[in-house]
Amino acid sequence: MSKRSQTELAVLGVLSIEPMSGYAVRRTITESMGLFWSESFGQIYPTLARLLEDGLIAPAAHGRTSGSSYAITDVGRRQLRQLLSLPVPSTPPRNGRLLRLFFGALVGPRTCTEVVEEARASAAGALARLAQERADLGQESDPGAPYRRLVLSAGEHAARAQLAWAEESLAELRRLAEAER
Amino acid sequence: MSKRSQTELAVLGVLSIEPMSGYAVRRTITESMGLFWSESFGQIYPTLARLLEDGLIAPAAHGRTSGSSYAITDVGRRQLRQLLSLPVPSTPPRNGRLLRLFFGALVGPRTCTEVVEEARASAAGALARLAQERADLGQESDPGAPYRRLVLSAGEHAARAQLAWAEESLAELRRLAEAER
């Protein structure tokens, strides 16, 4: 699966929830998938044009007078299921934080503490946001809810792990700073 | 910090360990940082050329008759410390697995199971590799060891979390498949 279809997948996916404008597609992605996905306008609009050309989406009625709205077509829905069944393309790892920490000895515990501090803050933030999303999802029983709970749970596990690691590491870095003096 | 300097950072970093060829830089990165970083030759060679031009690295003696070897210069070492002190550039999240799972209801528990199965396998593999690396690092006491242990620990926390999540999720998906029939 080429990477191009990743954006296609995301856009078709949110349009499968309900018809909306490109602007709203982006908002939906950042608001309800922001912890694990992102798209910029520079990707969304060209993608919409392509999907339209390929008949995977179609212009739909819209409340506003300006701008348009797109609905997924039957072909689009088929294509979406298709894309969802393809194997997940693997992306080479690139973790800037760990890259820095790996060479941490060159800058010492102070600088590394900043990096880990930031990791802790981001995990804590994610955890808070996830708690909110968990609450919002609540006892929801539509067919999509169990799957969204899986995604939520993945985020929670990852964030808790990062938080625990960060706290352990901060303690270790304090020891290292201590030993240095 | 621009993204370009990420590759620069990685290359300067491994050359700070010892002088080596571009080929060896790549091997070093995949072998000892492969779980959190990666570089392709298409990035490494142009980067080496740039670093050389900027005087951050210099040609060094080499055992073989063909090919060359590069050593980091004092300026390069200064630049490396500089880069390490800059804030970590944030990369927008793009988790293809969670993207698929989020729309999992459209393809059902079977397909989702494959995705999670694959996540479990990758976590298990990472854990095995980390155990090996942990053993290799052992009681090493050079100045870099404590930092490499931090990195290792990050990987262990993340992999264990992913494994636990995958197992919980597989159980949940079995329930969903059950309910479907």
Added chain:
DNA sequence: TATGTCATGTAACTGGTTACATGATTGC
């Protein structure tokens, strides 16, 4: 002498962000 590894490099492509320009609509 054949195979595998070491080694260097580049061209084509892709997926993506950023910054900018432009304008309509809504609510105060």
Added chain:
DNA sequence: GCAATCATGTAACCAGTTACATGACATA
């Protein structure tokens, strides 16, 4: 009337991968 938000689009740029071409060296 003004500010905020909704909305669309594009050009310039960037980081990165992939695929390919090329050849030396070591060793069985």
